Amino acid sequence: MTAQLRIEGVYKDFGGLEILMGVDLQIEPGERHAIIGPNGAGKTTLINLITGKYTPSRGRIWFGGMEITSVPAHGRVRLGIGRSFQIINLFPEMTVFENMRNAILSKEGIRLSVRRALKGLRGVTSETERVLALIGLESFRNVPAAELAYGKQRTLEIGLALGLDPQLLILDEPTAGISSAETREIAGVIRRVTERKTLILIEHDMDVVFALADRISVLHHGRILAQGSPAEIRENPEVKEAYLGHLEAVG
Amino acid sequence: MIPRRVFSPAAVGIVLVGVGLAPSVMSTSQVYSGTEVVILSLFAVSYNLLFGYLGLLSFGHSAYFGLGAYATALLLLHAPGVPLGPAIAGGTLAGAIGGVLIGNFCVRLSGPYFAMLTLAFGQLLFAVAWKWRAVTRGDDGFGGFLKHASLALPGTPESGSQHSLYYLVVALAVPVIAATWALMTKTPFGNVVVSIRQNEERAVFLGYDVFATKLITYTISAGLAGLAGSLSAIFHDFVSPSVIDLNLSTDVVLMTFIGGTTFFFGPVLGAVFFVYFGDFISALTDRWQVVMGLIFVFMVLYVPKGFIGLGRLIPSVRPRETRPETAP
Amino acid sequence: MDMFGVGVTLLFGILNGFGYAMLLFLLSSGLTVVFGMLGVLNIAHASFYMLGAYFAYSVVQSTGSFWWGLLAAPVAVGVLGVLTERTLLRRAHRLGHGHELLLTFGLAYIILELVKWIWGTGSHPVSAPAVLDGSIRLVGGAYPAYRLFVCVFGLGVLVGLALLLFKTRLGMIVRAAVSDIDMVNALGFNVRGLFVGVFGIGAFLAGLAGVIAAPLLSVYPGMGPDMLVDTFIVVVVGGLGSLKGALIASFLLGGLQSFGVVIVPRLAMIFSFLLMTVVLIWRPMGLFGERA
Numbered sequence A: 001m002t003a004q005l006r007i008e009g010v011y012k013d014f015g016g017l018e019i020l021m022g023v024d025l026q027i028e029p030g031e032r033h034a035i036i037g038p039n040g041a042g043k044t045t046l047i048n049l050i051t052g053k054y055t056p057s058r059g060r061i062w063f064g065g066m067e068i069t070s071v072p073a074h075g076r077v078r079l080g081i082g083r084s085f086q087i088i089n090l091f092p093e094m095t096v097f098e099n100m101r102n103a104i105l106s107k108e109g110i111r112l113s114v115r116r117a118l119k120g121l122r123g124v125t126s127e128t129e130r131v132l133a134l135i136g137l138e139s140f141r142n143v144p145a146a147e148l149a150y151g152k153q154r155t156l157e158i159g160l161a162l163g164l165d166p167q168l169l170i171l172d173e174p175t176a177g178i179s180s181a182e183t184r185e186i187a188g189v190i191r192r193v194t195e196r197k198t199l200i201l202i203e204h205d206m207d208v209v210f211a212l213a214d215r216i217s218v219l220h221h222g223r224i225l226a227q228g229s230p231a232e233i234r235e236n237p238e239v240k241e242a243y244l245g246h247l248e249a250v251g
Numbered sequence B: 001m002i003p004r005r006v007f008s009p010a011a012v013g014i015v016l017v018g019v020g021l022a023p024s025v026m027s028t029s030q031v032y033s034g035t036e037v038v039i040l041s042l043f044a045v046s047y048n049l050l051f052g053y054l055g056l057l058s059f060g061h062s063a064y065f066g067l068g069a070y071a072t073a074l075l076l077l078h079a080p081g082v083p084l085g086p087a088i089a090g091g092t093l094a095g096a097i098g099g100v101l102i103g104n105f106c107v108r109l110s111g112p113y114f115a116m117l118t119l120a121f122g123q124l125l126f127a128v129a130w131k132w133r134a135v136t137r138g139d140d141g142f143g144g145f146l147k148h149a150s151l152a153l154p155g156t157p158e159s160g161s162q163h164s165l166y167y168l169v170v171a172l173a174v175p176v177i178a179a180t181w182a183l184m185t186k187t188p189f190g191n192v193v194v195s196i197r198q199n200e201e202r203a204v205f206l207g208y209d210v211f212a213t214k215l216i217t218y219t220i221s222a223g224l225a226g227l228a229g230s231l232s233a234i235f236h237d238f239v240s241p242s243v244i245d246l247n248l249s250t251d252v253v254l255m256t257f258i259g260g261t262t263f264f265f266g267p268v269l270g271a272v273f274f275v276y277f278g279d280f281i282s283a284l285t286d287r288w289q290v291v292m293g294l295i296f297v298f299m300v301l302y303v304p305k306g307f308i309g310l311g312r313l314i315p316s317v318r319p320r321e322t323r324p325e326t327a328p
Numbered sequence C: 001m002d003m004f005g006v007g008v009t010l011l012f013g014i015l016n017g018f019g020y021a022m023l024l025f026l027l028s029s030g031l032t033v034v035f036g037m038l039g040v041l042n043i044a045h046a047s048f049y050m051l052g053a054y055f056a057y058s059v060v061q062s063t064g065s066f067w068w069g070l071l072a073a074p075v076a077v078g079v080l081g082v083l084t085e086r087t088l089l090r091r092a093h094r095l096g097h098g099h100e101l102l103l104t105f106g107l108a109y110i111i112l113e114l115v116k117w118i119w120g121t122g123s124h125p126v127s128a129p130a131v132l133d134g135s136i137r138l139v140g141g142a143y144p145a146y147r148l149f150v151c152v153f154g155l156g157v158l159v160g161l162a163l164l165l166f167k168t169r170l171g172m173i174v175r176a177a178v179s180d181i182d183m184v185n186a187l188g189f190n191v192r193g194l195f196v197g198v199f200g201i202g203a204f205l206a207g208l209a210g211v212i213a214a215p216l217l218s219v220y221p222g223m224g225p226d227m228l229v230d231t232f233i234v235v236v237v238g239g240l241g242s243l244k245g246a247l248i249a250s251f252l253l254g255g256l257q258s259f260g261v262v263i264v265p266r267l268a269m270i271f272s273f274l275l276m277t278v279v280l281i282w283r284p285m286g287l288f289g290e291r292a
Helices: A043-051 A073-079 A096-107 A122-134 A150-163 A180-193 A206-212 A230-235 A237-250 B009-025 B028-054 B062-078 B084-106 B111-131 B162-186 B188-198 B200-204 B210-236 B246-259 B266-282 B288-302 B306-312 C003-038 C045-063 C066-093 C097-119 C145-167 C169-179 C181-186 C191-217 C223-238 C243-263 C269-282
Strands: A005-014 A017-027 A032-036 A058-063 A081-083 A168-172 A198-202 A215-220 A223-228 C135-138 C141-144
Touching (some): A005 A043, A017 A043, A017 A223, A032 A043, A032 A206, A043 A168, A073 B200, A096 A122, A096 A150, A122 A150, A150 A168, A150 A180, A198 A206, A206 A230, A215 A230, A215 A237, A223 A230, B009 B028, B009 B162, B028 B188, B028 B210, B028 B246, B028 B266, B062 B084, B062 B111, B062 B210, B062 B246, B084 B111, B084 B210, B084 C269, B111 B246, B111 C097, B111 C223, B111 C269, B162 B188, B162 B210, B188 B200, B188 B210, B200 B210, B246 B306, B266 B306, B288 C066, B288 C097, C003 C135, C003 C141, C003 C145, C003 C191, C003 C243, C045 C066, C045 C097, C045 C223, C066 C097, C066 C191, C097 C223, C135 C145, C145 C191, C169 C191, C181 C191, C191 C223, C223 C243, C223 C269, C243 C269
Parallel strands (some): A032 A198, A032 A215, A081 A168, A168 A198
Antiparallel strands (some): A005 A017, A005 A058, A215 A223
């Protein structure tokens, strides 16, 4: 079986500063994979390489058997890689509905079309409303994104990636900056809507990680330190030393 | 954000009938400045596709106005008997081709880099018009090409008269402005342009090709500027480097900003103001540009959204206030 | 032409290019430092250059001495620069970079129209001082003394500027502010106060360039926009915010202009555009720039 995503020997440096130093990673279809590691380990950089925001200094990336190392970011989205951002990244003056419609239009391949008015695209409207209902934002339909409460912005942030219905969904710290009650709610939404999808999750909240992930990779100083099931990672002494122990000591 | 408000059909009808009947009650000189307003409106609307919609400040937009003007003038001069229609289409196409070639470099950049590169390309084309005397006759310019044309364009009864030129310009510019309005405010394409302006990165990661969208918008903008230039050449029956110079590029920044960039028809308001208020103060002082410049600077500091921004102060005009925008 | 003649032509070409490079650097250094510090692209920078030339013209007219013009005009322009920063730019700064750009654009527009109003739209000759009016015998050819003066004077200003930037505490702070203004701010320096000074000195240097350009190019309303384009090409090629880049690009452009005129007299500017286009494709942030 072809891996959903395969990363081979990926390096990334910024002006001499090496962030990633030879990362290999393989993710199977349907797998829910969490990437954890202390701040500065290179997690977000890795996501940016997978999604095409940056190109690697060295190494290659395949998606479903196709090499995508030099495919531009928007092209990777069209191949089926959807992502959310650690820092809220919405269309601030557009309503919740308009934000989501941008994702749905792209999913339907209606991008630079001029043939029909936006309002006349009934299928797009109903699909937009369906996804909004799925993530529980239907009652905020006409609120501009910038005026939403932070937790709801967070939900929409994840929702936009879900709206693309990607084969591979990448969530960069989906619970960053929200309360523990909201975290449970959002983790529930993620669990519900990502059934049978391939998921890459970056997350600091270990409860969320252990609740959602089938497999975990620990990134440390730009390398994969350990990889395995949640139970294996929990028991791995190296990981405890490098990461979990540190967290427990702090937390 | 560019508001998408609904126009009542009655209001549109009244404006159209007014524009159509206006010449019958106006003096020849009023018809003249009316035509000028319509041409500049089209030019300013084209400019605002970059300034207001993409948030890109260009200092070289007269390049496309000039390409359109020279292309139409040269076509009429060197291909005697060519009907006006193809000559105007040629001018529009010249603007669009210039736009796709130059835009290919410019739209990769933003902010001050975009401003500088557009200025440089604009000045380059100006230098060509100025120095390539064999074709453009340099700063003398050339005219009288209209008499070579076969004026068989529907709706222009006694061609060459001020009135028929007005109707020719209106008949082409008004539907084109309306179509551009529909394109930018009603279609998925316009929606993508607005989305990119609001958050380019998110648009990319929803699968939108930002470069292609910007280049297409730039090309449309250049084509519309080419059409405006083409109409201007026919209207004056004369072209000179003033159709491609820095003055014209700066004028369009002024009128577009003064009118308001956040609303599709703001630039039309700016063009109207520029021509009529310009006429008004030039009757008082011959350095009316100084006054215009002072108004511009005042508005940059105190009315950053242009005349349209003043309208926003009235709550009923726009139900919800948008967040302060990041300036272009 | 014999080998010796070619050598003389070449030398004169180099000197012409050097003189123009000095003018370009006087302008681009101020523009690039202001951009580096606050991210403001000052469209009105070349207007300061133009005002320097016009002020000098008027001073020379009334006093009959070029030297008075060289002394007074740059100072007047520098003061004008400080006033501009204090009153208008400071206010626009709060509205964001887009509005700062628009404001300096509006200023350039007003200055240009005022110049046309006060001095007319024609061009005015400014004669070089009597002592520099003739030619100097240089390796067997005759080279205009004033052009040689421009080279020497420009080099003097360049050295002075280098000493100011690299040998004084103030220069060190300015360089630090160009590379990371937030850090300098955090260290407790009055960045805004520093910026007024830098903006004023930038305007002064631009005015100075205008004065020494006046006898070479004469004084006309288009001189600002003409110079603006070349200055922009210099900072784009060198990299916005980089002094080293501005210096090297000034020499590149000076050389291209000087020899381009010999090769294709009418379209020498094509070379500058080719240079800029190549650099922008190959390195969008310029030769020494760090951001694009």
